[in-house]
Amino acid sequence: MRLVRLRTPGGLDNLKLVEEDHRQPGPGEVLVRVRASSLNLRDDFVVQGKMPFADGRVPLSDGAGEVIAVGDDVDAFKAGDGVVSTFYPWWLGGDMTPSTRRDIPGESFDGFASEYVCMPAHAFTRAPAGYTHIEAATLTCTGVTAWRGLVVCGKVKPGDTVLVLGTGSVSLFALQFAKAAGARVIATSSDDQKLEKLRLVGADTVINYKAVPDWGRNARDLTDGRGVDHVIEVGGPATLAQSIIACRTGGHIALIGVLTGFAAEVSIPALFSNQIRISGISIGSRADQEDMIRAIEVNRLKPVIDRRFPLEDIVAAFTHYESQKHFGKVCLEL
Incomplete structure (x- = not known):
């Protein structure tokens, strides 16, 4: 599989496209073929070295694609399901606590600038019906943040x-x-x-x-x-x-x-x-994301997308994002 790793100390020149094998899902995990991701300000902070990260981290917090395989004890998804990542995989619902905000993809563990990811099933929700992978990949960070700020709180x-x-x-x-x-x-x-x-x-x-x-x-x-x-x-x-x-x-x-x-x-x-x-407001829970997706489907809402780039052009995508000329999400297609 192709993926991007960020080398210390950060900076666009330290985003490196590499090839590696993916692993198979263990108990409670799903293997997802990532088809799209989107860029956020927090991703830019990580990539530019403004936030701490481990050398070789795979960046990007938002991803969408389809389930390829499921491990034992997974009944929420099956192969072929369209899914979208959650920002806090351990914040399932209710109020945030220090324990539920401990892990963030693309920051504290590898994120979605990768053609395949293997993560716990609760790190995903289903994608909205009728959404493309690009559209679904816009929701994780900014969509849920707006939903929690305006609707939940x-x-x-x-x-x-x-x-x-x-x-x-x-x-x-x-x-x-x-x-x-x-x-x-x-x-x-x-x-x-x-x-x-x-x-x-x-x-x-x-x-x-x-x-x-x-x-x-x-x-x-x-x-x-x-x-x-x-x-x-x-x-x-x-x-x-x-x-x-x-x-x-x-x-x-x-x-x-x-x-x-x-x-x-x-x-x-x-x-x-x-x-x-x-x-x-610090994003939202998995339950918030599920509620938002139901509202999106009922109201037939579509995200505003500015431009999309292939994975190998991730540097160009961040350069465009940092120019602040975009109107809507800047996305990657994988």
């Missing part, structure tokens, strides 16, 4: 107003989930072309945050001064203050990203006086 409902920041994949998934729930969506970007694409995906109103620096106040004004019910906060320090301004009394901020850094000054009175609830 946010409890979005018809008539709510949702503010999504930027055009990253979490924001695009959140936009789709919000519209499926009957909510109104306000979306931001600094790129007028991307703003138009956001309208095409379903955004009701868009704001160019460079043209309107006080975009939090603008979003509040668009709700007749009431404020938005939910913010999908992916920026971090440079955007959190505006997100708080945008929120209604009793509103919810799903704190997801750190695109602008890791530490921020926060107005504590603005939070408690307005009873704003902030949820820290």
Whole structure:
């Protein structure tokens, strides 16, 4: 099989395409022929050596394909089933604990830049009916993150107003989930072309945050001064203050990203006086992913895909991802 191994100290030049034999599944395991993967910010951190990894690690946390063989004691899947990976293979449901977040594919053990993987059956769920492998491979990280932030923790409902920041994949998934729930969506970007694409995906109103620096106040004004019910906060320090301004009394901020850094000054009175609830979101559980997939099927949602690259062009895929010119997921075909 072909696979990519990342050599220390990291960097795109240290992604090496190699050939190795795959192993057969043991008890409780499945052998999956990986057909697609997708890139995420965390993958880029690992590949660039910004997060610790073992020399020779196979990168990428998201993968989809079909089951080739199952080991003893596996009854959830059979050969030929379409499956998609989970981000935390040991977080099956309920609240996260230190023990359930201990392993992440592509980081603490080998990931999905590989034509075959052999993993515990609970490291996968079924893929959505009617999805291609490329489409399924977009769901593991950003899809589940948006679902947990907006639906599980946010409890979005018809008539709510949702503010999504930027055009990253979490924001695009959140936009789709919000519209499926009957909510109104306000979306931001600094790129007028991307703003138009956001309208095409379903955004009701868009704001160019460079043209309107006080975009939090603008979003509040668009709700007749009431404020938005939910913010999908992916920026971090440079955007959190505006997100708080945008929120209604009793509103919810799903704190997801750190695109602008890791530490921020926060107005504590603005939070408690307005009873704003902030949820820290770190992907989601296997049960969250299964719930999301059922909702995707019922609402016939499709992910936004920007470009796809063959496995041997993984460096070009990361280069395109890092350019931040993409709109939607950057994927690999295996």
